[in-house]
Amino acid sequence: MNTPLNAQSPQLTLTEQRLLDEFQHGFPLEPRPYARIAQQLGVSETAVLDSLQRLQAAGAVSRVGPVLQPNRIGVSTLAALAVPSDRLDAVATLVSEYPEVNHNYQREHDYNLWFVVTAPNRERLAAVLDDIGRRSGLPVLDLPMLEDYFIDLGFRLQWT
Amino acid sequence: MDMNVTPHPALDDAVNRALLQAVEGGLPLALRPYAVVGEQLGIAENEVIARLYNLQEQGIIKRMGVVVRHRVLGYRANAMVVWDVADAEVAATGCCLGAVPFVTLCYRRPRRLPDWPYNLFTMIHGQDRAQVLARVDHLVNRCDMQDIAHQVLFSPRCFKQRGARYTTLDTRMETSP
Numbered sequence: 314m315n316t317p318l319n320a321q322s323p324q325l326t327l328t329e330q331r332l333l334d335e336f337q338h339g340f341p342l343e344p345r346p347y348a349r350i351a352q353q354l355g356v357s358e359t360a361v362l363d364s365l366q367r368l369q370a371a372g373a374v375s376r377v378g379p380v381l382q383p384n385r386i387g388v389s390t391l392a393a394l395a396v397p398s399d400r401l402d403a404v405a406t407l408v409s410e411y412p413e414v415n416h417n418y419q420r421e422h423d424y425n426l427w428f429v430v431t432a433p434n435r436e437r438l439a440a441v442l443d444d445i446g447r448r449s450g451l452p453v454l455d456l457p458m459l460e461d462y463f464i465d466l467g468f469r470l471q472w473t
Numbered sequence: 474m475d476m477n478v479t480p481h482p483a484l485d486d487a488v489n490r491a492l493l494q495a496v497e498g499g500l501p502l503a504l505r506p507y508a509v510v511g512e513q514l515g516i517a518e519n520e521v522i523a524r525l526y527n528l529q530e531q532g533i534i535k536r537m538g539v540v541v542r543h544r545v546l547g548y549r550a551n552a553m554v555v556w557d558v559a560d561a562e563v564a565a566t567g568c569c570l571g572a573v574p575f576v577t578l579c580y581r582r583p584r585r586l587p588d589w590p591y592n593l594f595t596m597i598h599g600q601d602r603a604q605v606l607a608r609v610d611h612l613v614n615r616c617d618m619q620d621i622a623h624q625v626l627f628s629p630r631c632f633k634q635r636g637a638r639y640t641t642l643d644t645r646m647e648t649s650p
Contacts, residue, residue: 333546338536342522344505362502365539369502372545375635376499379525379534385481386493386533391582391594409633417633420553420626424589427553427626428633454589460581462567 325373328354329364333374340377383458388438389431392445393424393454401425404449413441424454483531488516492524493533499540544631548598550605554612555591557584557622563593569616570595575608591624602627 331354341349348358368374383389396404401419408428409417417428432438446453483489491514500506508518528534543551558566563581571579578596599605609625
């Protein structure tokens with residue numbers, strides 16, 4: 314799932330901008346949540362659903378739903394590898410293959426591949442890290458979260 | 474926040490686990506999404522709503538809403554900024570950084586000496602590199618971090634990004650080629 318930097322942003326209507334800006338948290342817990350959102354935006358329920366479908370198809374919305382607190386239900390860690398540049402693509406592919414890996418990014422540093430691993434328990438998490446280390450032949454930097462100082466209210470978008 | 478993971482009592486409940494599994498990939502884009510989920514699980518719509526409310530109250534669900542992909546929306550520059558903060562200062566500094574609106578994650582993580590001296594991790598998105606770097610300067614001033622070593626790790630490429638799947642993963646090792 315490569316996302317090139319020159320990807321075209323989908324053109325957003327004002328209503329869609331508000332949809333993305335104002336509903337990243339506090340999604341209505343009532344039988345017809347999209348109708349409630351529609352009411353607040355002054356559009357129809359179908360228009361909200363159509364917009365979300367379009368934004369999802371365009372890749373701007375990954376999903377509508379819960380974001381889980383890390384380490385409450387399973388365990389997770391941030392891991393990094395220092396990969397020789399000629400092997401980066403191959404090792405990145407190897408890492409992305411694991412269903413336990415949900416984020417995998419190249420970063421500009423000697424540690425140039427950074428990924429998040431989540432698993433139902435510590436044993437499984439350790440097994441995945443070991444497996445990645447063994448298959449890549451590279452030592453894995455394992456950096457589990459110790460404390461969270463951030464209150465997640467979603468991502469503040471600024472439309473320019 | 475405690476790192477020693479003991480499963481939350483709410484997760485002993487099989488229906489809660491099945492519910493999280495049903496919704497962690499996203500709610501259906503349907504007129505009555507909770508009814509659709511309830512039908513899959515064999516429970517009533519209002520029970521789905523009540524359980525999601527409780528899971529949120531208990532902090533298992535951090536937030537519910539639209540999950541956006543920054544890059545596709547024009548936030549093309551994203552940097553992980555890592556700081557080497559004295560252990561005695563890290564909580565205060567972390568809270569200062571975590572309260573700044575453009576900081577999207579703020580975690581303390583262990584140092585791994587000698588390879589890795591940084592213990593505080595923040596994520597900063599911006600429309601371009603210049604904006605991200607200006608934001609880092611802003612953080613340094615705002616949280617009095619002039620003397621704190623830090624590095625800005627820009628990300629030129631995203632190989633994979635999706636929500637965490639805690640509940641759907643099989644505990645067996647996947648076949649490794």
